[in-house]
Amino acid sequence: MTGGRMNKHGEKRLPRPLDSARLEELALAYVARFATSAAKLEGYLARKLRERGWEGEGAAPIATLVERFVRAGYVDDLAYARAKSGSLLRRGYGQRRIGQALHAAGIDEQVRDEVRVGKGEERRAALAMARKRGFGPFGRGEPDRPQREKQIAAMLRAGHRLDSARELVNAATQEAALEWAGQGEEDE
Template sequence: MNPDEPRAIPAPGQDADRDGGKTARPITPASLERAALAYLERYGASTEMLRRVLLRRAEARCRLRGEAPEDFAAMVEAVVARAGRAGLVDDASFADAKVRSLRRRGGSARAIQAKLAAKGVDRDTVRAALAAHAGEGQEGPEEDEEAAARAYARRRRLGPWRRSQDRVEARQRDIAALARAGFAPALARRIVDEEDEPAP
């Protein structure tokens, strides 16, 4: 086989790891490390996200080879631990980057906590990232939440960012949209009821 030739894409249900009819390659620490590096080159990830990716990869290989996935759990944990020691995964840095990004887009503290919890970041790490972000400049947590609510309303064109003739009719819907996004009802009402579109 010419090494410069692109490999054929396997048909659905066909093992991508098969080569000329051979069975899927065995799971090894080296293969899991390669998978971890390939994933981390493309995505920022928490420790738990990396663990889930590697476990799914191991499970897929095990199905093809007729092996038990639990036999490789310790191998996955060892690779995840090495990635952590090497600084390739760091939940505090991951949480900090996500908080910055989500706050800029108008994410409420509640929504951010839920998103990061789903990615396996523990509550204390998320709280610390939110507190660190609120401590930038002279803003405190309340001001930071208000700035995020304003950013969300601006992005969704709610309240003062809505056409003036539509505002009264849409008021309750706009308040409900902010509340669903995780903002306190009192804050949602204050943002929606502002007289004019605030200066950026």
């Protein structure tokens, strides 16, 4: 049997349309469970309205509800952007990819600029990716030209700059890669 509730005749029961109280309950449950941005919360509530319909008077108060949650501190785009940026950096993603993820989450450009990282953090993220994926001196043996090109392409897809990708993939030793990653410290 697939998901969904059934009535006494074995037919799938449609969920009740939403009203203001139920919409707020859904919003509270969502922000309690997930770190989110205002735009993501608004998208979630709009999707729930499409799925279930609206029972209340007039248009559903999604924007008003989201605004109230922002004022109450349940939703904070800056805090979300900082957390998401830090998480992606630790996983080895570059600044371009982080910017794309924040844009997709509805974070405005001013906030994205505020959480932009310095050169040192960008280098450490590139180093984290090279270590994790076994690129350059962190791999087994000396990579040949086609393998180096694939590694550089993977780093570019992860949002790293071309010069950083080349520097890491072409590093002669792990120590040289570590030294390069530490050079951006003074730029922060």
